[in-house]
Amino acid sequence: EAGVAQSPRYKIIEKRQSVAFWCNPISGHATLYWYQQILGQGPKLLIQFQNNGVVDDSQLPKDRFSAERLKGVDSTLKIQPAKLEDSAVYLCASSLLRLTPGQPYEQYFGPGTRLTVT
Amino acid sequence: DQQVKQNSPSLSVQEGRISILNCDYTNSMFDYFLWYKKYPAEGPTFLISISSIKDKNEDGRFTVFLNKSAKHLSLHIVPSQPGDSAVYFCAASRRGGGNKLTFGTGTQLKVEL
Secondary structure (H helix, E strand, C coil): CCCCEEECCEEEECCCCCEEEEEECCCCCCEEEEEEECCCCCCEEEEEEECCEEEECCCCCCCCEEEECCCCCCEEEEECCCCHHHCEEEEEEEECCCCCCCCCCCCEECCCEEEEEC | CCCEECCCCEEEEECCCCEEEEEEECCCCEEEEEEEEECCCCCCEEEEEEECCCCEEEECCEEEEEECCCCEEEEEECCCCHHHCEEEEEEEEECCCCCCCEECCCEEEEEEC
């Protein structure tokens, strides 16, 4: 079974430029997550999709970050314009749709995209 | 507000000995806890989990203990192996939270020969 794919793996941009990241989840996984992991911290959820709908985007800085999952499969995360504090690893994860309450489904993570903003 | 805390940024253990990684949480609504392991340049991978209705869950060399009254959980690895050297993240989710995970800051485990 293929894992979660992400590209690019590394990106260096100057502040105020824009950047986009791509994620292809595991086949059949209805739920897709984007996390931001700043050096020395744990991953922080930015946005969660269920199929092509947004479940949670409460921690997404909407003035500069946007994400879409138009066909309910792959997804893109965009930053425009980038700031120095956006330097981080951006992780994509996917999981099955949770049908029973209480037990969270295991999230499978991609390798991440390391973004450096100079 | 850091709801999941891992106060030890690093831990060094000799091969064959026990590794104990600790995690504290503040949100009493959390009802499921997970441990993820992360190697450099890779995404985190799921290791073991525990529901709040249990106090222990074991899987091979890995055991997670949960103390709800203290809002504390720990991961025991025994015996520790060099391949266990990685960053370990504690994560928590709550009923009705839509599978959202709140992660701790991680503990770097180094298993020395």
